[in-house]
Amino acid sequence: MTDMTPKTTDRFSAEQREVMRLVAGAIIPADPARDMPGADDPAILDDILASAGRDADDLALALDLLGASDGALTDVAEGSVLAKFRQAQPALAAVLSLVIAQCYYRDTRVLIAVGMEPRPPFPKGYPMDQGDWSLLDPVRARGPIYRAATDEGTPT
Amino acid sequence: MADINEPVDVLIIGGGASGAAVAWSLAETKMRIVCLEQGDWIKNEDFPSTGRDWEARQFGDFAISPNRRKLAADYPINEDDSPIKVANFNGVGGGTILYAGHFPRFHPSDFRVKTLDGVADDWPIDYATLEPFFELNDKMTGVAALEGDPAYPPKPAVMPPLPLGRSGEVIGEAMNKLGWHWWPSDAAINTQEYEGRAPCINLGHCGSGCAQGAKATTDGTYWPEAIRARVEVRHRCRVRRIETNEDDMATGAFYVDPDGVERFQPAEIVIVACNGIGTPRLLLNSASERFPDGLCNSSGMLGKNLMFHPYSQVRGHVDEKLEGYMGPRIGTWSMQFYETDPERDFKRGYCYQFSRGYGPVATAVNGMADGIIPWGAGHHDAFGRMFDHSLGMLAICEDLPEEINRVTIDPDLCDSDGIPAPKITYRLSENSKRMLEHSVARGKEILQAAGARDITSKTIFPAAGWHLMGTARMGTDPKTSVVNEWGRSHDVRNLFIVDGSVFVTSGGVNPTSTIQAIALYVADQIKNRIYELFD
Numbered sequence: 228m229t230d231m232t233p234k235t236t237d238r239f240s241a242e243q244r245e246v247m248r249l250v251a252g253a254i255i256p257a258d259p260a261r262d263m264p265g266a267d268d269p270a271i272l273d274d275i276l277a278s279a280g281r282d283a284d285d286l287a288l289a290l291d292l293l294g295a296s297d298g299a300l301t302d303v304a305e306g307s308v309l310a311k312f313r314q315a316q317p318a319l320a321a322v323l324s325l326v327i328a329q330c331y332y333r334d335t336r337v338l339i340a341v342g343m344e345p346r347p348p349f350p351k352g353y354p355m356d357q358g359d360w361s362l363l364d365p366v367r368a369r370g371p372i373y374r375a376a377t378d379e380g381t382p383t
Numbered sequence: 384m385a386d387i388n389e390p391v392d393v394l395i396i397g398g399g400a401s402g403a404a405v406a407w408s409l410a411e412t413k414m415r416i417v418c419l420e421q422g423d424w425i426k427n428e429d430f431p432s433t434g435r436d437w438e439a440r441q442f443g444d445f446a447i448s449p450n451r452r453k454l455a456a457d458y459p460i461n462e463d464d465s466p467i468k469v470a471n472f473n474g475v476g477g478g479t480i481l482y483a484g485h486f487p488r489f490h491p492s493d494f495r496v497k498t499l500d501g502v503a504d505d506w507p508i509d510y511a512t513l514e515p516f517f518e519l520n521d522k523m524t525g526v527a528a529l530e531g532d533p534a535y536p537p538k539p540a541v542m543p544p545l546p547l548g549r550s551g552e553v554i555g556e557a558m559n560k561l562g563w564h565w566w567p568s569d570a571a572i573n574t575q576e577y578e579g580r581a582p583c584i585n586l587g588h589c590g591s592g593c594a595q596g597a598k599a600t601t602d603g604t605y606w607p608e609a610i611r612a613r614v615e616v617r618h619r620c621r622v623r624r625i626e627t628n629e630d631d632m633a634t635g636a637f638y639v640d641p642d643g644v645e646r647f648q649p650a651e652i653v654i655v656a657c658n659g660i661g662t663p664r665l666l667l668n669s670a671s672e673r674f675p676d677g678l679c680n681s682s683g684m685l686g687k688n689l690m691f692h693p694y695s696q697v698r699g700h701v702d703e704k705l706e707g708y709m710g711p712r713i714g715t716w717s718m719q720f721y722e723t724d725p726e727r728d729f730k731r732g733y734c735y736q737f738s739r740g741y742g743p744v745a746t747a748v749n750g751m752a753d754g755i756i757p758w759g760a761g762h763h764d765a766f767g768r769m770f771d772h773s774l775g776m777l778a779i780c781e782d783l784p785e786e787i788n789r790v791t792i793d794p795d796l797c798d799s800d801g802i803p804a805p806k807i808t809y810r811l812s813e814n815s816k817r818m819l820e821h822s823v824a825r826g827k828e829i830l831q832a833a834g835a836r837d838i839t840s841k842t843i844f845p846a847a848g849w850h851l852m853g854t855a856r857m858g859t860d861p862k863t864s865v866v867n868e869w870g871r872s873h874d875v876r877n878l879f880i881v882d883g884s885v886f887v888t889s890g891g892v893n894p895t896s897t898i899q900a901i902a903l904y905v906a907d908q909i910k911n912r913i914y915e916l917f918d
């Protein structure tokens with residue numbers, strides 16, 4: 228079962244998509260040493276543009292402000308454009324972080340690289356340790372700490 | 384003109400935590416009971432953890448904010464005048480669908496804050512009144528707990544507690560170093576099969592609905608039992624207003640059915656269970672010539688005294704690998720700072736709800752927002768230091784009632800059925816601000832004792848408006864309260880309120896256990912007083 232929210236790919240112009248590609252690659256660049264693609268990888272980029280959902284309008288606005296509307300932004304690689312944008316538009320910057328991260332960190336290659344099985348949590352679930360219950364001994368030893376309000380007991 | 388249905392004995396409005404509990408309890412009377420719920424039944428297989436987009440959907444159709452979700456069942460809330468934003472879920476099960484299942488009871492002192500600490504008001508009922516209903520609710524819910532918590536009077540556990548996991552041990556060790564109270568949380572999460580519901584398999588995504596059905600949501604606990612006992616739940620039915628007659632008695636409610644048809648449901652008794660925002664909204668929208676300021680509002684208190692529980696958050700990262708995104712989000716709590724201490728500069732206190740790590744999306748999004756995971760070069764290194772190494776806590780601060788914190792009807796905003804929507808006005812008190820600061824300072828000490836690095840904090844956690852209380856307060860004096868000490872409206876003698884709006888004060892713990900205990904208590908009162916109910 229996946230989100231039934233309509234895909235948003237068509238919501239973006241060619242210019243906006245190009246800016247998205249540059250921005251995504253600058254925010255999460257590839258890391259060949261870890262076998263990790265960048266967020267500008269074509270499959271991840273498609274996913275980002277298709278899955279903007281409730282953030283599509285804000286994302287379009289962010290991309291326009293970053294130069295999609297006048298074609299000014301062609302290279303964000305050195306990062307200063309993005310740093311200025313982040314300072315001037317913190318809410319839109321948060322939208323960029325969200326739409327990129329939510330697709331990047333579900334890509335099979337990325338999940339394997341960060342040590343996860345590329346699968347939904349359900350139905351297999353995960354194992355978990357009980358932990359050491361004797362750690363509670365000192366808490367028990369200190370005795371009751373609740374405050375009696377009427378006749379519920381004796382403590383503090 | 385609305386279509387008129389067959390009359391029923393009891394009409395319950397709202398099928399969430401309290402609506403389900405009251406319905407189940409009343410079912411044994413064999414009265415004809417109908418519940419109108421504006422949302423849908425949600426199937427376990429529709430929850431996000433069944434898909435690869437499990438994390439993304441917590442920001443989409445399972446977002447905690449109704450203003451972001453904007454689903455058909457949701458109504459908009461004008462929250463521009465509030466630093467804390469409302470979180471809820473509108474569907475059968477109500478907020479329990481998304482809740483974390485942290486299930487503390489109120490403490491005895493919570494019902495006596497005026498007597499003990501000279502603040503707000505005492506409740507007209509006390510811990511002892513509710514104790515049998517806490518216990519019954521624990522059984523119906525299936526509460527996992529460890530007996531012997533020194534922060535409470537003795538109370539039984541229904542099943543063994545949630546695992547500590549490594550993060551629970553790290554927190555426990557830190558708390559022991561500091562000599563501070565901590566204990567496994569009471570949790571509305573199955574640690575073993577219980578009443579046909581499966582045990583938790585550590586999906587780690589309780590806050591977006593439990594696909595395993597291990598989290599106790601009322602669509603899986605109370606409702607199946609109530610329906611077996613012939614209670615009828617009509618979903619996708621949104622109530623517009625409650626009607627009254629010349630004797631000032633409720634006659635039933637107008638609602639919009641799933642086909643958009645306006646209907647009137649006549650009833651002998653009306654029980655409102657729409658939560659601390661939905662209930663005052665409905666009653667204010669039910670104003671009439673006889674009740675010009677809203678139904679049940681002769682005191683002027685309806686909608687006032689909105690309490691949220693201001694939350695702070697402190698998180699950090701340790702070098703060793705923890706369980707990260709696996710396991711229930713909750714695990715342990717601390718009541719060390721729960722009670723008033725004259726040495727502090729605030730009255731009352733708070734509890735800590737310790738929590739585990741996040742999935743990779745939330746790790747990256749939070750890390751980028753907090754400035755500990757950069758954009759660009761260094762992103763992967765920083766992510767690697769945070770992911771699976773994170774732990775932390777939320778402080779749940781007692782919010783004292785103030786009349787200026789309130790729910791009113793927005794003059795312009797409406798839901799998709801054209802029903803006027805609520806507006807909330809809320810400001811943080813000085814007491815809350817000092818308490819929040821204290822909780823952040825102590826929280827940092829805890830994480831430092833745990834050897835954590837990259838510690839981040841939020842003195843106010845804006846998204847945490849998930850505890851909705853106080854807007855139809857309980858009391859013996861009709862001049863200062865909306866319902867009496869057993870949940871009946873002072874003004875409309877066959878109308879009851881059973882949700883968090885009846886709270887006199889908020890306590891400093893999550894409220895659902897207490898909300899449901901009150902709903903069971905009110906149902907019990909209705910049953911015991913049936914021959915003098917309207918006197």
Ligand SMILES: Cc1cc2nc3c(=O)[nH]c(=O)nc-3n(C[C@H](O)[C@H](O)[C@H](O)COP(=O)(O)OP(=O)(O)OC[C@H]3O[C@@H](n4cnc5c(N)ncnc54)[C@H](O)[C@@H]3O)c2cc1C
Pocket residue numbers: 396397398399400401402419420421422447470471472473474475476477478479480481482483484485486487590620621622623656657658659661662665849850851881882883884893894895896898
């Ligand atoms: C993300 C999140 C996490 C939470 N975590 C915890 C936790 O760990 N522990 C805890 O104790 N609490 C938690 N809570 C709070 C908990 O969900 C609520 O305290 C509880 O559900 C409130 O119960 P209630 O009966 O008052 O209202 P609800 O459960 O909100 O039920 C109200 C119901 O009324 C319906 N309704 C409203 N208006 C109308 C109308 N006009 N017509 C028809 N139906 C209507 C709504 O659709 C809704 O289903 C959490 C909540 C959220 C959102």
